Amino acid sequence: GAxxxxxxxxxxxxxxxxxxxxxxxxxxQATTMFWYRQFPKQSLMxxxxxxxxxxxxxxxxxxxxxxxxNHASLTLSTLTVTSAHPEDSSxxxxxxxxxxxxxxxxxxxxxxxxx
Amino acid sequence: xxxxxxxxxxxxxxxxETVTLSCTYDTSESDYYLFWYKQPPSRQMILVIRQxxxxxxxxxENRFSVNFQKAAKSFSLKISDSQLGDxxxxxxxxxxxxxxxxxxxxxxxxxxxxx
Numbered sequence: 001g002a003x004x005x006x007x008x009x010x011x012x013x014x015x016x017x018x019x020x021x022x023x024x025x026x027x028x029q030a031t032t033m034f035w036y037r038q039f040p041k042q043s044l045m046x047x048x049x050x051x052x053x054x055x056x057x058x059x060x061x062x063x064x065x066x067x068x069x070n071h072a073s074l075t076l077s078t079l080t081v082t083s084a085h086p087e088d089s090s091x092x093x094x095x096x097x098x099x100x101x102x103x104x105x106x107x108x109x110x111x112x113x114x115x
Numbered sequence: 116x117x118x119x120x121x122x123x124x125x126x127x128x129x130x131x132e133t134v135t136l137s138c139t140y141d142t143s144e145s146d147y148y149l150f151w152y153k154q155p156p157s158r159q160m161i162l163v164i165r166q167x168x169x170x171x172x173x174x175x176e177n178r179f180s181v182n183f184q185k186a187a188k189s190f191s192l193k194i195s196d197s198q199l200g201d202x203x204x205x206x207x208x209x210x211x212x213x214x215x216x217x218x219x220x221x222x223x224x225x226x227x228x229x230x
Contacts (some may be wrong), residue, residue, distance in 0.1 A: 034217065038158075043206060043220045091158060099214050102148050102167070106160035 002028045004096050006107030013084055014115055021079045021110045023094030029074035030096035034104065035067070038091045050077055084114040117142045119209050121221035128197045129229050135182075136192045136224045138207030146212040149183065149190045154223075155203040163205070166190065194226075202228045 003026040013019050023033060032051050036044040048064075050056035050071035058064045066088075068080040077096075081088055091111055097104040118141045128134035140149070151163040166174045166183050173181050178198075182191045194201055207221040 032214065043222050044160075046217060049217055093158075093160065095160075095218075102210075103150070103162055103165055104210075104218055105162070106152075108157070108159045 002026075002096075002101065002103075002105045004030075004094065004105045004107040006094050006110055008110060009108060010111050012113045012115065015085050016083055019081045019084055019112060021081075021092055021094070021112075023077045023079070023096065023107050025075050025096040025098075025105075028096075028098050028101065030077070031074065031099045032097050033071055033077040034095040034097075035069060035077075035079050036093040036095065038093060038109075044093060047079075081112065084112070086114045088112065089114045117144075117209055117211065117219045119207050119219050119221040121205075121207055121224050123224045124222070125225045125227070127227040127229060128194070128201075130197055130199060132197055133193060133195045134197055134226065136194075136205050136207075136226065138190045138192070138221055140188050140190065140207070140209045140219075142188070142209065142211065144211045148210045148212065149181075150208040150210070150218070151179070151181070151190075151192045152206045152208060152220075153201075153203045154206065155200075160206075164192065197228050199228050199230075202226055 005024045007022045035047045047062045048056045048058045056069035071077040093109045094107040095104050120139045147168045149166045153161045164176045178195045180193045204223045206223045208218045
């Protein structure tokens with residue numbers, strides 16, 4: 001299967017700071033990337049969908065000014081959690097898909113802890 | 116709106132035995148894809164198997180096979196010769212055909228494998 005990397009895998013930050021998470025498709029061009037949030041023992045919750053070169057589409061209830069998504073190239077998308085607060089602590093997962101593949105591949109996830 | 120239902124929050128199987136995980140979905144579309152993803156304790160989402168709705172033949176991948184009943188909107192996963200490494204959360208997912216579509220996940224089934 002295709003490979004999606006995510007960095008960092010773990011981040012601890014102070015309340016009020018911003019955190020950037022990178023997601024890369026390593027062996028295919030990702031025309032569409034997705035960002036999910038997962039709470040313990042729950043399913044994945046889609047936060048936003050981004051297409052290369054265009055603005056992200058956010059799901060209802062997700063603050064676009066807080067969770068900034070950039071999809072500048074066909075292999076890289078970033079999620080920036082701005083002015084992070086303890087309630088933003090969670091597991092964030094990116095996913096990527098190309099127009100040529102029907103399957104969506106997932107990164108290994110990033111654990112964010114805001115103190 | 117599409118929904119995916121996994122009615123078994125937890126399942127248990129003995130090593131080397133066979134287990135079936137249930138999944139039903141609701142859609143008015145005729146062209147779509149169904150997936151089973153595995154999430155082990157590492158939390159990396161791994162594609163287990165994929166089924167195209169237009170294909171009548173059930174997908175198989177080594178010890179994993181599905182029973183796809185389109186009319187009943189059922190998509191169960193059978194794991195044969197269960198191994199300790201199969202212990203994980205299993206998510207059933209649906210996506211309609213089209214580049215703009217997104218995955219809809221079920222709530223997951225936690226599979227335990229015992230000796």
